[in-house]
Amino acid sequence: MESKINRYSKQLILINSFFILAWLIVSVFPFIWTFWGSFKVKADFFSRADWMFAVTGVNTLIETGDTSTVKAYVESWTEGEFWKATMNTIIITVSVVTISLFLGTLGAYALSRSTYKYTFWILIAALIFRAMPHITLVSGYLFPFFQLNVWGILPTTIIVLVAINQPFTLWLLYSFFKTVPKELDESALIDGCSYFQAFRFVIMPVMWPGVVTAGLFSMMLAYNDFTVTSLLLNQQNYTMVPKINAYLGTIEHSGNYMWAVSSVVSATAPLFMIIMFFQRQLISGLTAGAVKG
Amino acid sequence: MPHRTFFWFFFPSGLAMLLFIGLPIISSFFQSLHIEPEQILMEVEKCDPFGCKTETKVDIEATTKLQEEQPLGRFNGLGTYGDRNHLAFDEIKEAWTNSSSMAEFTDILLNLPFYKALLFTLTFCFAVTPPVVVLGFIVALSVNTITKSLKGPTIFGVILPMIVTPLIGSLVLFWMIDAKGILGSFIQFLFDDPNLSLKSSSQLTWITLIIYGIWHNTPFAFVVFYAALQTVPQDPIEAAIIDGASRYERVRHIVIPHLYPVATFIILICLMDNFRVLEPIIGFAAEGVAQSLSWMIYNDLRSENKMLFGSAGATSMLTIIGVAILLTPVLIRTWREFRTER
DSSP: OOOGGGOOOHHHHHHHHHHHHHHHHHHHHHHHHHHHHTTSOHHHHTOSSOTTHHHHOHHHHHHHSSSOOOHHHHHHHHTTOHHHHHHHHHHHHHHHHHHHHHHHHHHHHHHHHOOSTHHHHHHHHHHHHHHSOHHHHHHHHHHHHHHHTOTBSHHHHHHHHHHHHHHHHHHHHHHHHHHSOHHHHHHHHHTTOOHHHHIIIIIGGGOHHHHHHHHHHHHHHHHHOOHHHHHHBOGGGOOHHHHHHHHHTOTTSHHHHHHHHHHHHHHHHHHHHHHHHHHHHHHHHHHHTOOOO | OOHHHHHHHHHHHHHHHIIIIIHHHHHHHHHHTEEOOOOOEEEEEEEETTEEEEEEEEOHHHHHHHHHHOTTOEEOTTHHHHSTTTTOHHHHHHHHHHOSSHHHHHHHHTTSHHHHHHHHHHHHHHHHHHHHHHHHHHHHHHHHHSOHHHHHHHHHHHHHHHHSOHHHHHHHHHHHHSTTSHHHHHHHHHHTOTTOOTTSSHHHHHHHHHHHHHHHHHHHHHHHHHHHHTTSOHHHHHHHHHTTOOHHHHIIIIIHHHHHHHHHHHHHHHHHHHHTOOHHHHHTTOTTTOOOHHHHHHHHHHOSSOOOHHHHHHHHHHHHHHHHHHHHHHHHHHHHHHHHHO
């Protein structure tokens, strides 16, 4: 809704376009560069002689006979067992999203409809829990998990991530359910539904926009997690992010370093695709809930 | 909603949080009161043709037995909190009496592991946040003025650094900043120094980490500011235009005051998020010169042969106290909001 008197001068438009373009380069170029470089050999991507080698692929041509190669991808996915890390990430992400949405919608619905004072204290407790650095929680998990012999396996990590994710999901869905008119489920209650039936038949059909947003954030947490997965999983069960870190541990092996580069691309690409589709939900979640921390 | 229904609706979620967030904090505290058992030494007389000598060595059998009896180690009270790797009371006292000047004392103090980590963590927090708020605001203003059809793709590009996990984000930048990477070579060319490397000195590494922090956090500030800009009332702006206010004056006196509450929100979230900085340190391989509190815990838990639960627990508790201090304003704000809502 731009009013006519609020026109921008030509000069301002020019400066503005330059600034935006510069900022876009700063935020996007590193990813394009890494994507391009992942098809080169290490001598090109980290070129001592000339950085242009990474663009032209001089050493790649010498080593493989072509200016670009998928060697790093093939090796990391087969020999480096990145397929296994991908499988683990998919299992963890899908389970975490499903379970935390199930628990979160029920809990947040109750919080938004209860008028008692304890809901406030629960929300405050959730806020405090949300602020806890994950690493301090992990330091509390390790010893009991070793004693109970549940360390290193996927289900433990899934439950832990669901729990860590709950506070944010609760806050997000709580503020979403607050925007759903109370009269909707109250009329169902008057018609003789139980609270659960009202939730199932009246609220569930209209809650999907909020659920998609909450699911997106749960997905990003589970997909991107490093602290929990790297310390709670054993090497065989590593997900993508700790796996990439593990490739870096062996710097001497020059091949492995390119495994990390190509795996970074493999891990980032699906995430970018998803965000491209759900950008609107992501932004509404960051602002509506206003409780990212 | 009756208490009973509320309980059943909330029970699964509450149980998960209690078991996996509430309990670990208590467990961490409990661990911090214990210390790893000492190895039991025994004297062995070893005889060979050249004579006999006594050697002290670790009695493995007795040590393992002790470890099985007390898996958490022996009770140490608050001892771990005061030791050299944490609050280091003795070392500070000694430095205080022995050092001749304030500078010398500060020097000794900041070389103690905990204070060194605290210094980095706080520096990182307070160096990253102000530029993030300013840049986020400028980018939001800027994106707000471009043509509608270009907004979507532009926003997508701008938020990319926030979406990737900090480890991957820092690796991507690290590979470019590497002396053999594109940015590294460019900086060498710029300063005409072929040996210049951002990894070479601790100051440069700190600056690199801070720049990374700004790069990663600005999109969040941008998104929140951008959404808030859509809610700026149009009437006062039009009135200001009629009164002859310039664009700068309109932004300064109408838009910015409208965004103050949002800005405080961003600052607090940024401080809290950056207080737990860990992944960038690993990604930039900067462990040598930049340690954060989170990194200290990570390091205690990483050691291959022996995990230092006690030490990690104590650092965790101290970190939580730090978070609590940062969190107080947020809690007060939420409390006020909730009261006005009722």
